[in-house]
Amino acid sequence: MGDKNSAIADRVEQEHATLRTLMDNVADAFARPPSGEFADWKLDLVWQLRDFRNVLVKHFDLEEDGGFMGDVIAKAPHERRRVDMLEAEHGEFLDELDGITGDLKRMADTSSLPSVRDRLSGLVNRLHEHEASERDLMYTVYFRDIGVGD
Numbered sequence: 001m002g003d004k005n006s007a008i009a010d011r012v013e014q015e016h017a018t019l020r021t022l023m024d025n026v027a028d029a030f031a032r033p034p035s036g037e038f039a040d041w042k043l044d045l046v047w048q049l050r051d052f053r054n055v056l057v058k059h060f061d062l063e064e065d066g067g068f069m070g071d072v073i074a075k076a077p078h079e080r081r082r083v084d085m086l087e088a089e090h091g092e093f094l095d096e097l098d099g100i101t102g103d104l105k106r107m108a109d110t111s112s113l114p115s116v117r118d119r120l121s122g123l124v125n126r127l128h129e130h131e132a133s134e135r136d137l138m139y140t141v142y143f144r145d146i147g148v149g150d
């Protein structure tokens, strides 16, 4: 598909693939047993969450301001509610990530690590579901009309 619309969809989908790798890496870092000095171990995880947040913010910028969401609404005005919901979720994810980072920073030892891990894996699962909804929406709007009978 070489047209402009599918170029936007391709770009979002490429970024989703990059994000999935990053989410796996962050999840792996949290799943590993703590090693070395506690403060160093904690700071490294805090910084990984900061980097992850920055990538997420830019990805959400791309979807919100890079043409994807506006284009979906232009092509399929009846999908506005779904787009609004997806956009609202972006803010919720960033708030949740900030909450997890705060939990991590407050850790004085590893006793609350299981609850931080649970919270992070919950967020990662919701992000996967969110991206699946976006993929579904893109497919519906950009590719539904291409096919037999049109």
Ligand SMILES: [Fe+2]
Residues within 6 Å of the ligand: 012, 016, 059, 063, 131, 134
């Ligand atoms: Fe996305």
